[in-house]
Structure formats: structure tokens, C-alpha cells
Amino acid sequence: MIDAVHSLTLAGATQPEYPSVDDFLPDPFVFANTPFAINRIILVRIIATIIMLLVLGITAKKAKLIPGRWQGAVEWLIEFVRDSIVYQVMGEERGRRYVPMITTVFCTLLVFNLCGIIPGMNIAASATITLPLVFAMWCFFQYWIAGIREKGLGHFLRDELFPKGVPWPIYILLSPIQLLELLIIRPFSLTIRLFANMVSGHLILALCLSATQFFLIDVENKLLAPYGVVTFAAGMFMFLFEALVACLQAYIFAILTTAYINMSYPEAD
Amino acid sequence: MDIVTLAEVAGNLNVVGYGLAAIGPGVGLGILIGKTIESTARQPELGGRLQTLMFLGLAFVEVLALLGFALAFVLK
Amino acid sequence: MELFLPKSYDIVWSLIILVIVAAFFYKFFLPKFQAIFDERAAKIEGGIAKAEQAQKDANEAKEKYEAQLSNARVEAAKIRDDARAEASHIIADARSRAETEAAQVTANAQRSIESQQQQALVSLKGEVGVIATALAGKILGAKLQDGDVQSSMIDSLINDLDKDKAE
Numbered sequence: 001m002i003d004a005v006h007s008l009t010l011a012g013a014t015q016p017e018y019p020s021v022d023d024f025l026p027d028p029f030v031f032a033n034t035p036f037a038i039n040r041i042i043l044v045r046i047i048a049t050i051i052m053l054l055v056l057g058i059t060a061k062k063a064k065l066i067p068g069r070w071q072g073a074v075e076w077l078i079e080f081v082r083d084s085i086v087y088q089v090m091g092e093e094r095g096r097r098y099v100p101m102i103t104t105v106f107c108t109l110l111v112f113n114l115c116g117i118i119p120g121m122n123i124a125a126s127a128t129i130t131l132p133l134v135f136a137m138w139c140f141f142q143y144w145i146a147g148i149r150e151k152g153l154g155h156f157l158r159d160e161l162f163p164k165g166v167p168w169p170i171y172i173l174l175s176p177i178q179l180l181e182l183l184i185i186r187p188f189s190l191t192i193r194l195f196a197n198m199v200s201g202h203l204i205l206a207l208c209l210s211a212t213q214f215f216l217i218d219v220e221n222k223l224l225a226p227y228g229v230v231t232f233a234a235g236m237f238m239f240l241f242e243a244l245v246a247c248l249q250a251y252i253f254a255i256l257t258t259a260y261i262n263m264s265y266p267e268a269d
Numbered sequence: 270m271d272i273v274t275l276a277e278v279a280g281n282l283n284v285v286g287y288g289l290a291a292i293g294p295g296v297g298l299g300i301l302i303g304k305t306i307e308s309t310a311r312q313p314e315l316g317g318r319l320q321t322l323m324f325l326g327l328a329f330v331e332v333l334a335l336l337g338f339a340l341a342f343v344l345k
Numbered sequence: 346m347e348l349f350l351p352k353s354y355d356i357v358w359s360l361i362i363l364v365i366v367a368a369f370f371y372k373f374f375l376p377k378f379q380a381i382f383d384e385r386a387a388k389i390e391g392g393i394a395k396a397e398q399a400q401k402d403a404n405e406a407k408e409k410y411e412a413q414l415s416n417a418r419v420e421a422a423k424i425r426d427d428a429r430a431e432a433s434h435i436i437a438d439a440r441s442r443a444e445t446e447a448a449q450v451t452a453n454a455q456r457s458i459e460s461q462q463q464q465a466l467v468s469l470k471g472e473v474g475v476i477a478t479a480l481a482g483k484i485l486g487a488k489l490q491d492g493d494v495q496s497s498m499i500d501s502l503i504n505d506l507d508k509d510k511a512e
Contacts, residue, residue, distance in 0.1 A: 021342065021348055028354065037354035049362050053369055060377040065385055078378055088317045104370040108363075129348065130355040134363050189328055192335040199348075200338075255324050342348050 016214035019206035024127055024199060044115055045125035052111045081106050081254065089258045090265075098261060101142065105135055106254040109194070113246030116202055117239055124246070127198040129191065132253075136187040139257040143186075147264030156264065186260055190253060197249050201242045208235035283341040290337025297330040474499040 028037035038046070059074050067075055081103045086095040109126060116124030126132055147156035160182055161175045208231050215228030305323040309316045478495055 025347055031354075035354050035357045037352075038358070039354075042355065042358045045358065045362060049366060053366070056374055057369070060374050063377060063381050065381065065388065075378065075382075078375070089321050100371045100375050101367075103375060104367045107370070108366050128351075128355050128359075130351040131359045131362075133351060134356070134359040138363070185332060186328075189332045189335060192339055193328075193331055196335055196338045252324060252327070255321065256328055259321055259325050339349060 016207075016210045016218075019203050019210060021199075021203075023123065023202065023206070041123055041125065041128055044121045044123055045112065045131065048111055048115050048121070048125045049108075052107070056107070077107070078103065085251070085254050086258055089255065090262045094262070094265060095258075098142075098258065101138070102254050102258055105138075105257055106250050109135065109253055110247060110250040113194075113198065113250055114243070116198060116246060117205070117242045122206075123202060124198040126194060127202060129195050132191040132194040133187070135253065135257075136190040139190060139260060140187040142257075143261045143264045146261050150265050159266075190256060194249050194253055197245055201238075201245055205235065205238045205242055208232075208238050283344065287337045287341040290340075291334050294330050294334035297333075298327065301326050301330060470503065474503070477502070 024041070026040040028039040028042075031037045056074065059071060063071055082095075082099050085106065086099050086102050089095070090098065112125035112131065114124075115121045116127065147153075147160070150156075151159065161178045162171055163174070163178070166174060211231040212228050212235055215224050215231060301323060305319050308319050312319075478499060481498075
């Protein structure tokens with residue numbers, strides 16, 4: 001199709017402005033070369049944080065016994081995280097300690113992911129490797145701490161590396177994999193899952209929209225306009241799909257964090 | 270010209286690699302989620318537990334696709 | 346490659362934001378809403394307790410009312426029984442009084458009848474004697490002019506009559 005476009009468009013822009021991976025590596029524009037350098041994504045992240053804290057803070061400050069519509073929605077969110085994620089996976093007694101952590105993870109990632117489709121921001125605040133990594137390291141420390149606190153280090157490692165009910169030769173294969181899983185795969189799969197979803201979502205959405213811009217406006221041969229309509233429809237679809245993915249990834253991150261922490265506890269139930 | 274080019278494939282081979290890497294996890298996710306739906310339909314009262322197990326399994330299955338994604342970018 | 350290498354300033358900002366957000370959720374947001382949830386639960390439980398109290402009161406009142414009602418019913422039954430007994434008593438009294446009166450009346454009537462009979466018998470006795478004497482005198486002529494003979498004869502005649510009757 002690109003070749004056809006090349007041959008048909010003789011003058012003007014010959015190609016849509018394809019989005020690239022460089023979108024995720026913007027140059028810092030203040031405090032460059034210091035630990036506090038701010039680039040576009042970090043700016044989006046700071047703005048999103050401030051907006052979230054303001055909105056939720058005002059909601060909490062004004063919270064009344066009989067909830068209004070907005071407060072009802074916020075309360076629904078809190079109860080969803082508490083009941084459907086934490087209590088359902090861990091049970092109420094164990095889960096109570098982790099409710100604030102999971103709520104933080106879920107709400108923050110939800111807002112940050114949704115930045116990817118908010119016009120004006122247009123890039124997810126969680127779309128650098130670092131932010132998901134920081135959250136994943138939090139989860140990592142929490143499940144190690146939980147395991148050591150509940151079982152003791154030796155017992156925890158024995159349970160994890162040598163699971164019961166497996167014939168002993170299998171341990172030669174299984175134990176290194178389990179160790180790798182415990183130390184690297186868990187945090188990094190959490191990180192890369194979120195990051196990759198944000199990156200690919202942004203790339204596809206930006207591709208659809210830049211193609212729309214190119215076919216409808218930039219190109220001189222107006223016979224190509226129907227392509228633009230198609231890409232615009234695809235862009236609309238991807239926009240909605242990204243909204244879904246943003247919520248889903250926040251949910252998956254939260255529920256996997258909970259499940260990993262729960263796996264460090266002894267099998268009580 | 271000694272070499273006659275019959276067909277030319279242009280573009281980044283990494284993307285092809287990622288496409289191949291996504292096949293297995295795609296099949297795996299389909300089976301995983303389909304089986305979870307099936308089991309939930311059989312025993313709806315276990316739905317919550319099954320969902321948690323599904324997400325744990327999903328974490329394992331997706332690691333492969335994620336490795337493919339990461340390597341496609343890393344090995345430039 | 347660069348995509349997967351965290352930059353130092355990125356790490357700094359991510360950590361700062363994480364700490365701020367976590368502090369916000371841990372220290373302010375969730376305790377606030379937890380307090381509201383608790384208060385609401387307490388209110389609802391209080392409401393339920395109040396409703397239960399009201400229910401209990403209503404039940405008690407109902408029991409009391411029912412007890413009163415049954416008491417009243419028993420009393421009414423008793424009164425009715427009493428009235429019935431009294432009425433039958435009265436009737437019986439009236440009847441017995443009427444019976445005695447009737448008996449008296451009958452007795453009086455009997456007595457007066459008897460006395461009249463007696464009178465009639467006495468007068469009849471006299472008249473029968475006179476008539477018989479006159480008849481006998483007519484038959485026998487003047488032979489029986491003597492009074493003594495006359496009366497003694499009549500007496501013996503009547504005695505014979507009495508004897509016949511007695512037999």
C-alpha cells in the first residue's frame with residue numbers, strides 16, 4: 001500500500017509521520033544532565049499525579065456519610081479494589097494489611113495508563129520502563145518480606161524452590177527455574193507487560209491517527225481520502241481499545257501483585 | 270548484475286521475530302482463557318479462585334511474548 | 346535497547362511520585378474513607394438495632410394487648426355464665442313461688458269446696474230428714490206426731506245410711 005501511495009502522491013508530503021520508539025525517549029527540557037531532569041513523559045506523569053491527588057483529596061476532604069454521585073463512584077472503586085482484588089485473592093484477614101498498597105498501585109496505574117488516550121497528554125505516564133519497574137520492585141520487596149516474616153527465610157525458600165509432591169530428579173530442572181522466577185521473572189514480567197502494552201498501544205493509535213492526518217489533509221491527491229476515513233475509524237476503535245487496555249493492565253498488575261504476595265504466605269486455606 | 274533479485278523483503282527482521290514469538294503465547298492464552306471460562310461455567314462458585322489462577326497462568330504464558338517484544342527492541 | 350534502560354532522572358521521579366502517592370493513599374485517603382465506611386456501618390447497625398427494639402416493643406405491646414383481650418374474654422364469659430345462672434335461679438324461684446301459690450290456691454279451693462260440701466251435706470241431712478218425715482207422716486198418718494220418736498227414728502235411719510256407705 002505504501003508503494004501505491006508513493007506512486008500516487010507526487011508532490012507534498014510523501015509519507016505519513018510514522019510514530020517511532022523515539023516517542024518514548026524524549027529529550028529532557030529542564031534540569032538536563034541532573035538527576036531531576038524532566039522530559040515530556042515525566043511532565044505528563046507529574047501533572048497526572050497532581051490532578052489525581054487533587055481530585056481524590058478533595059473528594060476525601062468533602063466526603064459525607066451519604067455519598068453523592070461522584071463520591072459513590074470513588075467508593076465503588078475503593079470497594080472494587082478491596083473486595084474483588086485483595087479480599088478475593090487473599091481473604092479478609094490476610095488482605096487487610098495490603099489494601100492500601102493495592103489501592104495505591106491500582107489507582108495510580110489506572111490514572112497513568114489513561115493518560116495515554118487523554119488528548120493533550122497523548123502518552124501514558126507509565127510508558128517508560130522505570131515507572132512499572134518501581135511498582136514491580138515494590139511488589140518484589142513486599143512478597144519477600146511477607147515470605148520471610150510468615151515462614152522464615154529458609155522455610156520460605158524451601159517451599160518456593162522445592163515444591164512438594166514432585167519426584168526429586170525434577171528438582172534439578174525445577175529449582176533453578178523457580179529461583180529465576182522468584183528473583184527476576186516475576187518483577188520483570190510485571191514491568192514489561194505494562195510497559196509493552198503502553199508502548200504498543202501508543203504506537204498503533206498514533207499510527208492510525210497520523211495516517212488519518214496524512215490521507216485526509218496533507219496528501220494532495222484527494223482520491224486517497226477514503227483511506228483516511230478507514231484509518232480514522234480504526235483510530236476510534238483503537239482509542240476505545242486503549243481505554244480498555246489501560247483499565248485491564250491496571251487490574252492485572254494489581255491482581256498479580258496480590259497473588260504474588262499471597263503465594264509467600266503458608267497454605268492455610 | 271550477477272545476482273537477480275526475484276523478490277525483495279524490506280523492513281526489520283526483528284518484527285518478524287516478534288510475530289513468530291507471539292504465536293505460541295497466543296495459542297496458550299486462548300487455551301488458558303477458554304478453559305477458565307469452561308470451568309467457571311461448570312462450577313460458577315469457584316469462579317473467583319479460577320480467575321486468580323488464570324491470571325497467574327497468564328503471567329507465565331505472557332512472559333514468552335514479552336521476551337519476544339523486548340528482544341525485538343533490544344537486539345537492534 | 347535504550348528503551349529498556351532506566352534513566353537516572355526517570356528513577357528519581359518515579360520514586361518521588363510513588364512515595365507521594367503511597368503516602369497520600371496510606372495516610373489520608375484510605376483512612377478517611379475507612380472512617381466513613383465504619384461510621385456508615387455503625388449507623389446502619391444502629392438503625393437495625395433501633396428497628397429491632399421497635400419490633401420488640403411492638404411485640405410486647407401486642408402480647409400485652411392479647412393478654413388483656415383474653416382476660417376480658419374470660420371475664421365476659423364469666424359474667425355471661427353468672428347472668429345465665431342467676432337467670433335460671435330467678436326462673437326457678439319464680440316457678441317455685443308460683444307453684445306454691447298455685448298449690449295454696451288449690452288447697453284453699455279444696456278447703457272451701459270441702460266446707461261447702463259439708464254445709465251442703467248438713468243442710469241436705471236436715472232437709473232429707475224433714476222431707477222423709479213428712480213423707481213417712483203422710484204414709485203412716487198421724488202416728489208419728491211425737492217429736493222424740495220422730496228425731497230418734499231419723500237418726501237411726503241416717504246412721505244406717507252411713508253404714509251402708511262405709512261398707
